[in-house]
Amino acid sequence: MSAEWRPVRQSRTHELVLERIEERVLAGELKAGDRLPPERELAPVLGVSRSALREALRVLETIGVLVSQAGRGPDAGARVVRNPDDALGRLLRLHFALGSYSLADVLEARVVLERSSFETAAAHASVEDLDEAEALLARMQEPDVGVDDFNDLDTRFHVAIARSSGNQLTSTLTSAVRESVRPLILQALEAAEDWPATTAALNKQHTELLRLVRAGKGAKAADLVEKHIRGFHGTLVDENAPDDRADGAGR
């Protein structure tokens, strides 16, 4: 019976340091904007070497909770920040590359997240947020936009809608999930036979999506975004799934 035995994984100084710092964050004693003491001061206070402390700080930096700035003055040192997007993006990207989950999984997650985003955005989004999305759309429609720029703008459009829905978490997840398949999307876009036609088709859907959101038609927007995602993203699944299975690790 009894839950599986979890190896105790004792000590590891930098993990203990991490716990101390994490405690203070969880307890609300360390808030966004706060500065940590300099490494050379903090290390002896915690009773560890600077290296061990630095490894803990590095961990916090990778999860987007800290940024470090060398030099002198008010902006120098380690500051607590809130930047989960990059961290989540890298995490999902690497795990996707390692096969922790499949492209089909990503597609479903996107559909679920973005249906919700668009539905909520249609109900609550502010005009300013939607104007921002509109500006992105305008730049996407410029005729000479490259694959790279187009994809970035496309991502930012979807994320902008998610953000406009007021849900920061969904917005972050949307951004990260999308980021995790960025290489594949770029590859697919570059392989497009008729680039102008492809962008035109996608932009048409984007325009319609924004129109529906502005009109407050959440249900319709949700249905269209699902179609939008499945339409383009779905071709990726069809093209890559067999290959992945063939050359890749069998799970």
Next chain:
Amino acid sequence: MSAEWRPVRQSRTHELVLERIEERVLAGELKAGDRLPPERELAPVLGVSRSALREALRVLETIGVLVSQAGRGPDAGARVVRNPDDALGRLLRLHFALGSYSLADVLEARVVLERSSFETAAAHASVEDLDEAEALLARMQEPDVGVDDFNDLDTRFHVAIARSSGNQLTSTLTSAVRESVRPLILQALEAAEDWPATTAALNKQHTELLRLVRAGKGAKAADLVEKHIRGFHGTLVDENAPDDRADGAGR
């Protein structure tokens, strides 16, 4: 116009090291199960110090892509693994504590993710997976189960359903999102006036959920799980949201 100026943030050796390793992962040259060369060999090959290399490895360990094992033998050294759950859990937990997103955001995300999980599970879940969920449910129904154990089992039940739906990404996200509000949930459970009645009520819903999934009634299961989450989780929002707004940063 031109996109915002992004500070160039040059060098930082450990980031360059990270890029090199990341490249190999993205390119599929490093797969789950592979071992990295020993630090003392790899560092000079990359042309960096052991410290810089170690910081990069620490980052990879943080995001659940590496584990390190000291000692000698086949299991020693740094191995590539796929364990996104803990990493994502810590990331979301800290960012939630920092106020990167609100409890209401978490609730909505859970609803969206789990509706999808239950709907898909009802269609595709294998009998074995559901038996596992059933076993968890049985342990949850033992009369003397404590708050901590109950919550763990509850989480594992929801995650088991997510996993049974076949979508690893959704499963990971469900686990992590849930984990991020774990402290709050525990606190709420401990404050429950009538503990046996609370667990009984939750378990009744769990039992019904599992029955619906087994019966293949995805839509009903989705509706019920939404009700289930909003029912309990919703009380958290009501209790905490005003406090959060009062003392916390206003976004």
Next chain:
DNA sequence: GGGACAAAATGGTCCGACCACACAGGGTGT
């Protein structure tokens, strides 16, 4: 006053040493 130069504070990097741990392999006693 202003500009150039020095000082200080901070993170980033490197090096060398040692510690802790876990297996490998041989030696030794039965």
Next chain:
DNA sequence: ACACCCTGTGTGGTCGGACCATTTTGTCCC
């Protein structure tokens, strides 16, 4: 032969100190 122990060796983990790079803060001299 076999079992046991003891030492060797390879691995990550930690430490301390030194130095570098960058940024701000002074300060001195013109």
